[in-house]
Amino acid sequence: GRAAEARAHGEHAIRYAGASGERAVEWSAHWGIAVLAGLTGNAQELARHVREATRIAEDVGSPVLSAWTNEVSIEYASGIGDWQSGLALAEQTIPIARAVGTHTLLPRLLVWTGLMHLGRGELETADSLFQESWKLSGAAEALQRPHDVHTAVPAHTGMAAYALATGDRKRAIELGEAGVA
Numbered sequence: 001g002r003a004a005e006a007r008a009h010g011e012h013a014i015r016y017a018g019a020s021g022e023r024a025v026e027w028s029a030h031w032g033i034a035v036l037a038g039l040t041g042n043a044q045e046l047a048r049h050v051r052e053a054t055r056i057a058e059d060v061g062s063p064v065l066s067a068w069t070n071e072v073s074i075e076y077a078s079g080i081g082d083w084q085s086g087l088a089l090a091e092q093t094i095p096i097a098r099a100v101g102t103h104t105l106l107p108r109l110l111v112w113t114g115l116m117h118l119g120r121g122e123l124e125t126a127d128s129l130f131q132e133s134w135k136l137s138g139a140a141e142a143l144q145r146p147h148d149v150h151t152a153v154p155a156h157t158g159m160a161a162y163a164l165a166t167g168d169r170k171r172a173i174e175l176g177e178a179g180v181a
Contacts, residue, residue, distance in 0.1 A: 003040050007033060014052075027056040027065050034072050038079075046076060067096045071105060075112045083116040090116070107133040107151040111158035118165055126165075130158035139179075153179050 010033040017026035034049035050072055057065035070093040077086025090113040097106040114129035134140055137151035139159075156179025163172035 003036060006036055010036070023056055023060050024065070027053050027060075027069075030056065031065075031069060031072065034069075038072060038076055043076075043080075046072070050076075063096050064100050067093050067100070067105060067109075071109055071112070074109060078112045078115050078119075081119070083119060086116050087113065103136060104148055104151055107137040108154050110136070111154040114158050115161060118161055123162075123166065126158075127162055130155070130162050133158055155179075 010029045013029035014026055014033075017023070017029060030049045030053040034046050034053060037043070037046035037049060050069060053069040053072075054066070057069050070089050074086050074090050074093065077083065077089065090109060094106070094109050094113065097109055110129045110133035114126040114133070117123075117129065118126035133151075133155045137155040138147045139152040139155040141147070156175050160172045160175035160179065163169070163175060
């Protein structure tokens with residue numbers, strides 16, 4: 001739908017969840033608006049909703065909600081080049097994602113982390129992270145079995161970025177096109 005409508009529905013959900021004491025729903029609405037803000041380039045809105053989602057995750061004592069909230073911050077840090085902060089947060093978050101078995105979250109975290117390492121010229125580390133994401137996401141078997149688009153597309157992004165950074169433009173294009181498909 002339209003971003004403005006999604007935002008308005010999210011704000012309604014926050015109010016209703018807050019009034020009814022449904023903290024997980026309130027967190028989910030803040031997280032959703034933070035993601036939307038990231039997609040639409042609204043850094044102030046992203047920061048505000050990440051702060052609220054972080055507060056709720058801490059209030060309810062949920063490492064899973066914290067890890068999902070951190071993923072938004074890590075992706076944002078990766079995108080704006082704040083690699084020091086992003087990598088520090090990723091270092092704290094990846095072990096949580098591994099421990100709770102989040103097969104959707106972990107591959108995504110690995111890609112955003114790998115992109116920061118790639119940007120720093122740390123090709124071996126980036127490749128290792130991208131390879132793990134590729135395997136966990138099932139992206140390699142995407143044509144043979146159903147897959148989660150929310151992990152497969154970032155996995156393709158990481159692998160394509162690595163191919164591009166290492167000069168394999170043909171492979172980068174193939175991976176990019178496969179990710180879109």
